[in-house]
Structures are given as C-alpha cells and as structure tokens.
Amino acid sequence: MNQITKILIMVATTVTLGYLSGQVTQTSVDTWYPTLQKPFFTPPNMVFPIAWGILYAAMGVAAGLVWGRIEVQEAEVRKGLTFFWVQFVLNMLWSYLFFGLKNPLLALVEIVVLWLMIYETWFLFRKIYKIAGYIMVLYLAWVTYATVLNAGIFWLNR
Template sequence: MEKYKKILIFVVTCIAIGYLSGTVTRASVVTWFPTLIKPSFNPPAWVFAPVWSTLYIMMGIAAGLVWNRIDFEREAVRKALLFFVIQLVLNALWSILFFGLKNPLLALIEIVLLWLMIYETYVKFIKIDKIAGYLFIPYLLWVSFAMVLNASIWWLNK
C-alpha cells in the first residue's frame, strides 16, 4: 500500500477517535465542567479543539510513517503500532473518565498511564522513523500539561 494511503488511514482513524471522545465531553463541558474550580492556567475552551485536531493529525501522520516501514522492520513496526493503538484507546478513555463519569481522580490515574504509553510509543517510533518520533513530541508535551491541569482540577475540587 502506498505511503500516503497509510498516513490517510491513520489520520482518519485518529480524527474519528477524537470525534467520538469529543461526543462524550460535549454535555459535560456545558453543564458540569463550568461548575469546577480551575487553576489560573486553565486555557480558554476554544483552545482545545484546534490543539487536539492538530495533535490527532500529527499522530496519524506519525503512525502512517511507521507503518510504511513494515517491509523493512516488521517486528519493530508491529510492536510500535501496538503501543500506538493502546495509547489511542487510553486517549479516548480519559474523556470518558473525566467528562463522562465526572471523575477527575480516576482520569488523573489514567492520564499517567496514557503519558507513559505515549512516551513508549515515541521511543519506538523515533527508532523506526525520526520524523514520526518528532511528530509525537507536541503530543507528549500537551498531555504533560493536561496531566498537570487534571491534577490541579482534582486537587481544587476534592
């Protein structure tokens, strides 16, 4: 399969996962989330959609680039893509825990696992394709920020 088709498949998959996890957040963003005490560094609501859209596109490109190396590094690519899928599932799960179940503590525990899986995916990706690894750095940084934000919201509202 052509490289650009592989990239497109993963970009569409990532955006679809983002859209589905966004459906979980919609009601709570309007009803429950505004009632929470938030730290001073909480970004305005309009920031999240463009940031996550960009990150999902970058994640999809990265995964497509790694998948494109399957004929040369079959086992490494399979393992890297397994980690990718796990972190993508954890990414969607966070929205369910935080916004769906309205449980910042459980979401905080889960986001630590998500961060570790993102980091491991980054480590595996960069060994296979440098650009794929570099594309994961903004995601890792944003989830680092989200983890601090999640912890702060839990702490302020416990």
C-alpha cells in the first residue's frame, strides 16, 4: 500500500470517528451547553465543528505520514501509532465525559491526560516524520486552549 493510500485511510478514519463522536453528544451541545456560564474567550459554537474537522483531517494526515514509514522504522512507527490511537480514544472519551455525562470536572482531569498523550504522540511522530510532528503541534495547541476553556467552564459552573 502506498503512502497516499495510507494517508487517505487515516484521514477517512479520523474524520469519520470524530464526526460520530460529535453526533453522540449533539443533544447536550444543543441543550445543556448553552445553559453554562462560559469564559470571555469562548468562541462561537460554529467554530468548534470547523476546527475539529480540520484537526481530525490533519491528525489523519500526520498518522498516515508516520504509517508510511513502517517498512523503515517499524518499531518506532508501531509505538507512535499506538500512542496516536490511545490519544484519539481519549479525545473521543472527553466528549462523552463533558457532554454525555455533563461533568466538566471529570472532563478536565481527562483532558490533562489527553494533553500528555498528545505530547508523547508529537514527540514520537517528530522523530519519525518531521512534518507529522509539526501537524501534531496544531492539535496540541488547540487542546491546550480547550483545556483552559474546560477549566474556565468548570470554575464558572462549580
């Protein structure tokens, strides 16, 4: 399988799973979330699906680039992709904790673990394929912002 195919598979997978994750919690996004007090730096709701759509596609590209190196750096690629999928599952879990369980505190604890897993994924990806590492920096930056936003929502609604 060539690298373009691997990238396309990963993009399709991350975007599809990200979309499904969002659909599971959509009711709370429309009903519960608007009732919360939010920090002044909260973006309009329309920003979130755009940002996450771009990020899920970017994550897929990064993972596909790394996967494309499997024949050259098998052990490193397997480790990097394992961390990638762990952080991806944590990403989806955050949506369930925050919107499904309506628990900003539990989601805050979880997003810190998610951030650490993204950091480790970035660390591994940049050693395998520099561009994949750079792509993960965008995701890490967004999750840093999301962590601060989550903390602010928790604080204002405790």
